[in-house]
Amino acid sequence: MKQSAKITIAAILVIGVFSISILTVPAFAEWDKFNYPQIQGTVPVSSGDDFEQKNGIALSVAMAVGENSVSDGKAMYAKLADVNGFLVHKVILITEDHGYYKVLVDAGNGEALYVSDMIKKDYSHKKHSDKKHSDKMKNYFKGMSDEQIAEKKHQFKEMGEAYKSLSIQDRASLIVHFMQAKLQWDTMSDDEKAQKRADMKQMFKEYLPLTLEEKKQKLHEYIQSLN
Incomplete structure (x- = not known):
């Protein structure tokens, strides 16, 4: 091939x-709109740094740490990111009932620096981003x-x-x-x-x-x- x-x-x-x-969940739409608490990592980074070069753990390891940090989540996606000046793996974990967790894993020692509570959207108060998502879905299913x-x-x-x-x-x-x-x-x-x-x-x-x-x-x- x-x-x-x-x-x-x-x-x-x-x-x-x-x-x-x-x-099922807006986790990806809100990926970079989440307010994380102040964390203290082991790999300081600044704008323009090569994240991959500074990374010390495999993506699979970060995903495993994420899954081990919660009781009912499956790691669906992860990426390197700068949070408060430290290099971390942002991991999203999806639950069976369409909730999700966000976990920050230290890119140096693999420690879970932050684990969110399980997040479920309240669709009774739709935000603009939710409306945009809904409109996209309606357009996709149009005519069916x-x-x-x-x-x-x-x-x-x-x-x-x-x-x-x-x-x-x-x-x-x-x-x-x-x-x-x-x-x-x-x-x-x-x-x-x-x-x-x-x-x-x-x-x-x-x-x-x-x-x-x-x-x-x-x-x-x-x-x-x-x-």
Whole structure:
């Protein structure tokens, strides 16, 4: 498989997998809008620093620390970030009932520096960001019958289940590869991006109807191809 094709598939799989999380909780929309308390880490950083060079623990380790810090969360995503001048891994953990936790893991010694309470949105008071998210979903489902919408949501849910069935190491590998794909995306021309979007839309359309077991197998096979 050519590298460009592998990157395209990576983006499709990860975007698809995260879609179910975005449909159920606003954790990703609020990723950088969360007010963290003052923390004291072991790796000081400043603007312009190379985070990867200063990082001392693997992404999979940070995700495992996140899962060990709560009783009912699955690490769905993590990334390096500067919080209060210290390098940390921000880890998002999703619960079975659509709540989520945010955990900050020290990028030097792997210590959990902060664990949020379990967060659940109160949709009785929608904020502007929630309305934008709702409008996007309405646009996505526009023209579908109630049965078609229910089936599409079920397919998204299965993609999330397939992703959650992976080991932490495999989830981390997919996230890292997706981040690398995003870097390449940022260097593309508008025409190249438009073509990639069309390709991803088509491949995503073909991937969604697969059974849960087929989705799991596709993810497993793809991650094995990265090794």
